[in-house]
Amino acid sequence: QQLNQMNNLEKLTEEQKDEYLRLYREQVAPKFEEWRKPHRIKAAYGGRGAGAKSRSAVSLLIQFAENPQYFGENIRVLCVRNVQKSIKESSWRGLRDALNNLQYKGWTVTKDEIRNDKNGSYFVFNGLNDMTKDDLKSFESFDILFIEEASPISKESLTTLEATFRKKGSEIWMLFNRDRTRDPCYELYCEHPDPSWSIIECRPGNLDNPWFDETELPEQWDRLRKTAPDEALHVFAAFPPSPRGRGGAPGGA
Numbered sequence: 001q002q003l004n005q006m007n008n009l010e011k012l013t014e015e016q017k018d019e020y021l022r023l024y025r026e027q028v029a030p031k032f033e034e035w036r037k038p039h040r041i042k043a044a045y046g047g048r049g050a051g052a053k054s055r056s057a058v059s060l061l062i063q064f065a066e067n068p069q070y071f072g073e074n075i076r077v078l079c080v081r082n083v084q085k086s087i088k089e090s091s092w093r094g095l096r097d098a099l100n101n102l103q104y105k106g107w108t109v110t111k112d113e114i115r116n117d118k119n120g121s122y123f124v125f126n127g128l129n130d131m132t133k134d135d136l137k138s139f140e141s142f143d144i145l146f147i148e149e150a151s152p153i154s155k156e157s158l159t160t161l162e163a164t165f166r167k168k169g170s171e172i173w174m175l176f177n178r179d180r181t182r183d184p185c186y187e188l189y190c191e192h193p194d195p196s197w198s199i200i201e202c203r204p205g206n207l208d209n210p211w212f213d214e215t216e217l218p219e220q221w222d223r224l225r226k227t228a229p230d231e232a233l234h235v236f237a238a239f240p241p242s243p244r245g246r247g248g249a250p251g252g253a
Contacts, residue, residue, distance in 0.1 A: 025104075028052075029053075029209055029210060030208070032056035032060065035056075035057070035173075035198060039196060040170075040171060041172055041189055042172070042197070043185065043190060043193075043197070043198075044174070044176075045175070045202065046200075047177055047234070048235050057173060059102075061144070062095065062099065062102075065116050065121035066104070066119075068119070068121065071143045073120070074120040074122075075121045076141075077123045077143065077144040079092070080126050081127055082129060082153050084125065084126065084129075084130070099114070128157060128161075137164060139164070139165070142170065143167065144171050145170070145171070145172045147161075147174045149177075151180070151186075154184055158184055158188055204221065205221060206218075217236075221236050
C-alpha cells in the first residue's frame with residue numbers, strides 16, 4: 001500500500017489521517033518487531049531483499065529518534081560502513097529518503113548530520129577506514145552504533161567497536177549479507193549468540209519481506225534459481241559463495 005494513497009482518502013478526518021500515517025510509519029518486517037526491545041547486540045543477515053533489512057532498521061532508528069523510549073530524552077547514533085567515500089554512500093541517503101517518504105516534520109538534514117529539531121536526537125556518519133581509535137573514543141557515549149554492510153569488517157575492528165561503545169544501555173546494530181564462508185561478523189555474533197542478543201536470519205523472497213513483490217527482485221530471483229542456482233542462493237539466500245564457482249547446481253543437503 002503506497003503512502004500517497006493517503007492523500008486520496010478524502011472521507012477521513014484529519015485525526016484519522018494522522019493515525020493512518022502513524023501506523024504506516026511504524027511498519028517493519030515482522031522479525032524486526034523484536035528490535036523494539038532493548039538488546040545489546042542486534043544483527044540481521046540475509047540476501048538481497050531478504051527481510052527488508054535496511055528499510056526496517058532505518059524505520060526503527062527514526063521511530064526511536066522521534067520517541068527515544070528506553071534511551072532517554074533523545075538518542076545519538078553513529079552510522080558507519082567499512083569504507084565510506086562520500087556521505088551519499090552512507091546510511092545518510094536511506095534516512096533522508098525515509099524522512100521524506102514518510103512525511104516526518106521537524107528534522108534538519110545537512111551534509112554532515114541528520115537532526116531531530118524537536119528533541120535533539122541526531123545521526124552522524126563515518127567510514128571505519130577513516131577513523132582512528134582516538135576518533136572512535138569520541139563516540140563512546142553514543143546510544144546506537146549502526147553498521148551497514150558489516151561483512152567486510154575485521155574481527156579485530158568489531159571487537160574494538162564493541163569495547164568502545166560502552167555506555168550503559170547502548171546498542172550495536174549490524175546488517176550484512178554473507179560474503180564469505182567465515183564472515184567475521186557472522187562468526188562473532190551469529191554462530192553462538194548470547195541469549196540476550198537479537199539475531200535475525202532473513203529468508204529470501206517474501207517469506208520475511210512483505211514488500212518483496214513491490215520490487216523488481218522477484219523476476220531476478222526466479223531467473224537465477226533456474227539458470228544459476230548457486231548464484232541465487234548466494235545473492236538472495238545469503239549462502240556463502242560456492243567453492244565450485246558460480247552457476248552450478250547447489251551441493252548436497
